[in-house]
Amino acid sequence: MTDEKPLQIRKRPAAEPELSGIPWLALLQPQDRERAVAELRVGDAQPGDYVCRVGKPVTYWFGVVQGLLKMSSDSAQGQTTTFTGLPPGGWFGEGTVLKREPYRYNIQALRKSVVAGLPVETFHWLLDHSIAFNRFVMNQLNERLGQFIAAREIDRMGSPNVRVARNLASLFNPVLYPGVGEVLRITQQELAYLVGLSRQRVNEALMTLQDQGIIRIEYGGLRVLNLTALRSSVFPSQIGL
Numbered sequence: 001m002t003d004e005k006p007l008q009i010r011k012r013p014a015a016e017p018e019l020s021g022i023p024w025l026a027l028l029q030p031q032d033r034e035r036a037v038a039e040l041r042v043g044d045a046q047p048g049d050y051v052c053r054v055g056k057p058v059t060y061w062f063g064v065v066q067g068l069l070k071m072s073s074d075s076a077q078g079q080t081t082t083f084t085g086l087p088p089g090g091w092f093g094e095g096t097v098l099k100r101e102p103y104r105y106n107i108q109a110l111r112k113s114v115v116a117g118l119p120v121e122t123f124h125w126l127l128d129h130s131i132a133f134n135r136f137v138m139n140q141l142n143e144r145l146g147q148f149i150a151a152r153e154i155d156r157m158g159s160p161n162v163r164v165a166r167n168l169a170s171l172f173n174p175v176l177y178p179g180v181g182e183v184l185r186i187t188q189q190e191l192a193y194l195v196g197l198s199r200q201r202v203n204e205a206l207m208t209l210q211d212q213g214i215i216r217i218e219y220g221g222l223r224v225l226n227l228t229a230l231r232s233s234v235f236p237s238q239i240g241l
Contacts, residue, residue, distance in 0.1 A: 011041040014065075014116060018042055021065045022116060023089055023178045027132040039122040045069075045109040052093070052103045060117030063091035064179070067113020068186060070194055073105050084147060085110075085194040087171050087186075089179025094137050095144075097123050110190050143175045160197055164205035165214070167195045169231040172224055185221040 014037070019025060022040070025033055042065060045051060051062055054073060069086040083105065086092055096103055097120055109115075126133040147170055168191070171177060171184055188206065192199040206222070209215045214230050216223045224230055 010043045014040045014042045018065050024136045032130045039119050042116045045113045045115050047109055047111050049109045051107040051115050053106050055102050058096050061097045061123045062093055063116045064088050065114040065116050068110045069107050070110055071105050082194055085171055087177045087180050090177045094140050160201050161205045161208050164195055165230050183221050183223045
């Protein structure tokens with residue numbers, strides 16, 4: 001762990017290739033986009049860096065340009081609960097920014113990542129001036145609600161195969177994480193951190209999913225072949241495919 005505030009300390013203006021990986025920018029009117037680009041900052045987070053921490057005041061609305069982050073919280077007993085992974089294209093914390101509340105979760109880099117941040121005041125300015133931005137934020141909130149309801153269901157599941165499948169499916173959400181596409185760049189160890197299982201057990205589950213034709217394990221990542229089955233945890237052998 002190198003730094004609790006990698007973005008604030010190592011922030012810089014976003015380069016053009018980085019701007020192209022921010023999904024909501026293309027929705028804005030030219031004058032709104034110009035203001036947003038001028039205010040956007042990006043930072044390079046190293047593995048273990050915290051982008052934000054529980055109890056800290058909100059300063060930015062954050063998004064992942066490259067890499068992989070995790071959202072988690074620590075209980076009073078010292079137990080860590082991981083809520084979700086945050087792959088490229090994902091923006092998070094809009095509820096916290098809207099209410100200007102301290103963070104109720106930790107966001108930590110699992111690998112070297114590029115994180116973008118839009119200042120809180122610019123976020124609220126866009127809400128006041130851009131219908132397209134409002135729609136994007138509403139869609140985010142709606143999808144996020146569904147994601148966390150699904151996460152509660154996953155917590156109650158005893159089958160490791162189903163837990164791995166459902167967690168993977170959440171990372172292939174085209175609304176929340178449009179930068180992922182069909183191939184998720186993730187290691188088995190990173191997935192183990194997100195799912196809360198051992199790397200060996202995650203490997204077994206992935207092999208089962210691959211044997212069922214739901215995913216294909218590729219060098220440095222996973223390709224989804226049957227997203228419907230992955231989302232529902234209904235495998236082809238059970239539905240006659």
